[in-house]
Each structure stands twice: as structure tokens, then as C-alpha cells.
Amino acid sequence: MDRRNILKALVGLAMCPICTSTGFAAEGAHWSYEGAGGPAKWGDLDAANKACSLGAQQSPIDITATIKSQLPALKIAWGKTTDTIVNNGHTIQLNFAEGSTLKLGDTTYKLLQVHFHRPSEHLVGGKNFPMEAHFVHRADSGGLAVVGVLLTEGKPNAAFAKIVATMPAKEGPAVKADAGINPNGLLPQKLSYYRYPGSLTTPPCSEVVEWLVLTTPMPVAASDVAGFAKLYPMNARPVQKDNRRYVLQSV
Template sequence: MIRRLIWVLAGVTACGQALASGESHWGYDEPERWGELKPEYTMCSAGKNQSPVDISGLIKGELPAVGMNYSSGGHEVINNGHTIQVNYKPGSKASVDGREFELKQFHFHAPSENTVDGKSFPLEAHFVHANENGELAVLSVLYEEGEHNEQLAKVWEHMPAEAGGSKVLPTAVHAGDMVSASAGYYRFNGSLTTPPCSEGVRWLVMKDYRTASKEQINQFMETMGGPTNRPVQGVNARIILH
């Protein structure tokens, strides 16, 4: 009951912030209704290639290596009411499908949005990249509960408690210390997992799972006031390669 109340209050804060910035409010209490909130959100209910998904029924593919040319550019942490996001300085690139995508920001969801063979993880990070044409590629890292994570700690220490808060990180975070494709990855096409749920997003979920401590997971969950995961969506005609 108390947990529910905290979550509702956090929702009010998030919505207040969203309204102040001119955005329609949405939340994780009724994700199945996002498509009805605004005409621009129609894909949230009408889309057939939506994210997240349960990663199963895999097909073996000849997946190319992902080139990562990252520098230490995570310089600012914000609480936007929906997630904790680290904004990245220009110049860090990943090559996906032979094209260059620049790392813009990374942010978190708890519990995980994507699941693997029905298994949910306590935390997931999304490294959001865009190319010159505005196409998106998201590199996802799944976290299991375990050892304290030093890289997360650099962000968590400065996590703004209130929606709308931001802080400059005294020590820039290096994405290269947080995400690696060396163990391979799951590859599928999907969408943004938040409104407007736009499709055409390249998804790469890393097989190299990381750990976060119970305290770190709880700190994120408590700051956000509840779960921040959209439920898994139908795979439909898509194939998931590995």
C-alpha cells in the first residue's frame, strides 16, 4: 500500500514536469493506454515491431562485430521523471550494420524491459545512438544482481532525487567500461520503449551480462518510485538473431 502511494506521488511529479515542458504525460501505471494519450503515440498500440520483447526462438545469424569507438564522455546525469539518464558528449561512435552511429545518452530501466527466455533481469541499460539520418541504434546491457558495479556507482552517487534535476558528473563516465559486444549479442528490430514508440530502431542486446548490487538496484527503484519497464510486446513477424 505504502509502496503504491509512493509510486503514485512520483507519478504526479513526473507528470508535473512533463506538463511544464509541454509534453503529454504518460507513466508506467497504464502502458497499454499510451497509444490513446496523443495522436503522435498511435504506434504504441498499433505498431507491429514494438519493444521490448522476450528474446527467444532464436535464429543463428552471421552477426558482424560491433565496432565501438567510445571516449570518456558521460558528463551529465538527469532525472527526467521516467528514468535516470547520462548525456554523452559528441564524438563517441559505434558501427552497426556497417554504419556509424553516435552515442547520445544512456539510461536505465528496472526491472529489465527485454527478457531472455522469459527471464526478467533486475536492471537494464540502454545506450542510445543516432546516425546522420536520425536512425536509432540501441545497445542494451542486462544486469544480474551480484557484485557492486563501480561504473554505475559513478552515476548513482550523483543521481538527482527529484524529477527535473540534473548534475554535472565530476568524473566523466566511459561507456566502453559499461558495454561490450565481445560475448556476442541478440539482434532484432524494434521501437522506442517509451512514447511515441517510434519503430525502425536497431536493437542489440549484449550477451555479456553485468552485475549490480542489491543496494544499487534498490536505490534506482526507490528514486524512480516504482518499476520503469514497459511490458514485453509481441514479436509478430520479426526474427531474433544471435
């Protein structure tokens, strides 16, 4: 089967991870961020992961040259609380109840979860950041829109501090999240963004994501970054080839 047919065959598998309790990571073959199950091997670990090695629109990328564009505003309407928090063995993830949405143009997406990577997965001009938050949204059509928030060390952030203070230390089932965790607290005031078509950054690396990486980083306390790093010192996929994709930047 040639590369194009393999990728077509993967379309039917692309939505499967959305149904899993641990988010978007493939179940089955063990994968990790280093060693025998590391990113270079993801495509070989399971037939469902072939896009990780064969895909042409993989994420993350190094955001370098951009095209200034009249992009639609990000109309974010999130609730002020989270539902559950889980240590899924790859990251810390918070899940949301129904009701929080993102509207992008004519499409409305429902907020499903947010999870964290250290260091940032996306680079900007060759530079990475201490961490990155990924707010994952899904449209009724099945397409995903992920708002990426780059986290830099600076003044404390109340929402992130509560997450670090209450995150489960060991992998296990989801538990009720602290009622004081407000996801809106992780957003900068200015919602300008970079936009490009890409993929999940974990297996099965399905190319179903509209990436919306905010241009303004959010400061969080260095001590909270260190607290997260005690559990996950490195859980970031290396940058992938852009394959001539255009990155648009809102004006």
C-alpha cells in the same frame, strides 16, 4: 484512416523526440508506467503516440527462439566520460558529448545517451533481470541503434555505483555528471548480441530502432540496484508481441 496510413503519417513525427532535452519520451500528454497513463493507454494519450497501440514492430520483446547468424561485430568507440546527468521523471539518463560512436557494418552511429529501466524490459527465455541499460545511438540518416545491457546482481560495478551515488533525487534539469563515470565500464568483455527491428520503449514508440541486446549480463551491486529502486521501483514497459519477427544471434 486505416492502420497502414496512420503508421505512414507517423513517420514524420518519429524523429521529433530526439530533439527534446529529456531524451526520447513524448512531450505533451502525461504518461507513466501504471494507472491511467500506463502502457496500455499510451496510444490513446496523444495522436503522436499511435504507434504504441497500432505498431507491428514494438519493443521490448521476450527473446526466445533465435537464429545464429554471422552478424557484424559491434565496433564501440566511446569516450571515457559522460557530459550531464538528469532525472527526467521517467528514469535516470546520462548524456554524452560528441565523439563517441558505434559502427555496425557500414553504418556509424553517434552515442547520444544511456538510461536505465527496472526491471529489465527485454526478457530472455521468459526471464527478466533486475535492470537494463539502454545506450542510444543515432545515425546521420536518423535511424537509431540501441545497445541493451542486462544488469544482474553480483559484484559491484564502479561505473554504475558512481551513477547511483550522484543521480539527482528529484526531476529537474540536467547537471554536470561525475567525471569518473566511464560508460565503457558497463560493457561486458564479450560483445555478442541479439538483433531485431523494433521501437522506442517509451512514447511515441516510433519503430525506428535497431535493437542490439548483449547476450552477456553485467553484474552490479544489489545495494546499487536498491538505490536506483528508491527513485524508480518500476519503470519498464511490458513485453510486446514479436509479430513473427526474427531475432538473430551473433556467433
